[in-house]
Amino acid sequence: MLKLILAVVVRDLRLALRRRADIVSALFFFIIVVSLFPLGVGPEPALLRQLAPGVLWVAALLATMLSLPRLFADDYRDGTLEQLALAPQPLGLIVLGKVLAHWLVSGLPLALLAPVLGLQFDLANDDALWVLTGSLLLGTPALSGIGAIGAALTLGVRGGGVLLSLLVLPLYIPVLIFGAGAVDAALTGLGAQAHLSLLAALTLCGVFFAPWPTAAALRIALE
């Protein structure tokens, strides 16, 4: 079982590394959107600090959305998805491998970049910067998991990208609330542990349960 998941992750990572433009463009999108806010709102440190959690988290959601349509579309187009569906293992496990690989190339880099971008919002003084990174590390796997359901449901649909955002973004709301809430709580000195625990619970549920409806949706798309 682990061998299969590992095989999928290795294959998807190798494909992503051969096609670096996709990863880099999503990352630059994140950097630019986040950097536009201090320029647009003005250099008032208190205001920026208040805006920071929401801005960084919303930008992370949108950046994750950018790479979602391609999660299954390439495999669908070149027939690999048929072969995966005919593999003698549960399709859900293969999907889990793909979700993990998606997180490694989209969610993880966002979380690692966030402390640098947080400096623009005057988050350097307290431990909010580390809470921000931690919340992104904990929350982004859930984004990949939930997004996979949407990506599978909109597979092969014309204009699927827009539909995918309409479908998936509302489902991201709990992750956004607890993710941004954690940073907010750290900024106001309340302690972020409660938010982070809830975020971890969301991620565990998302990553554990999402592959199965995704697999069902993929089988419908292949019919």
Place this chain on the structure above:
Amino acid sequence: MLQRCENRYAAFTLNSRLYAMCNFSWILCMLEVTGLECVRGERRLFAGVGFRLGGGELLSLQGRNGSGKTSLLRMLCGLSPAAAGEIRWRGETIGKLGEDYRRELCYLGHHNAIKEELTPLENLLASARLADEALDEGCALDALERLGLAGRADLACRYLSQGQRRRVALSRLCHERRALWVLDEPYVALDPAAIELVAGLIGAHLQRGGLAVLTTHQPVEISAAAACVRELRLG
């Protein structure tokens, strides 16, 4: 006492004979399709399609474009549901068998299922790993060499021609030991030499006692098993 023993023996031999007959019929007929119907949109493509296929037999699907050949193959794999009818593998419906059926099935569709960013060798190894097959690098290189891709094993598939990509996809068949091969237009985009090579691979598979179902518009002789080739015309 003796009488009872004899009765029991008779019952035993009858039972074992029945069992052997059942077994025998499974060997004769591994794949059984009855009353299959395909509906696409509002149109019924075919109905009442049935056939039985045993070890060492090849079924060649004929029919004009749009007569439902690919749909039938996808139903055989369990990718699309049938509107009506049953597909049985070794006496059990394929829906019930699930993974056990897929473990014995090798499907090659219209699409080559190869990744353009990966080299032929990586493609072959990755697909084997995902299908839970043990394939080492030597065997994979050997398969590619047999299909005339000896110097291309380290070139990304993006740089290969259409025919060469098809060859990469078909190189899977060199080491494929699953019982049922379902091949959708295997000869498309291939040159005559490659067609002969693939026909040879299919022939060897049939000689090992395997089954194959394929669609083609080309009359290709599969020499090793000419006697076991059956045809089914759709539409």
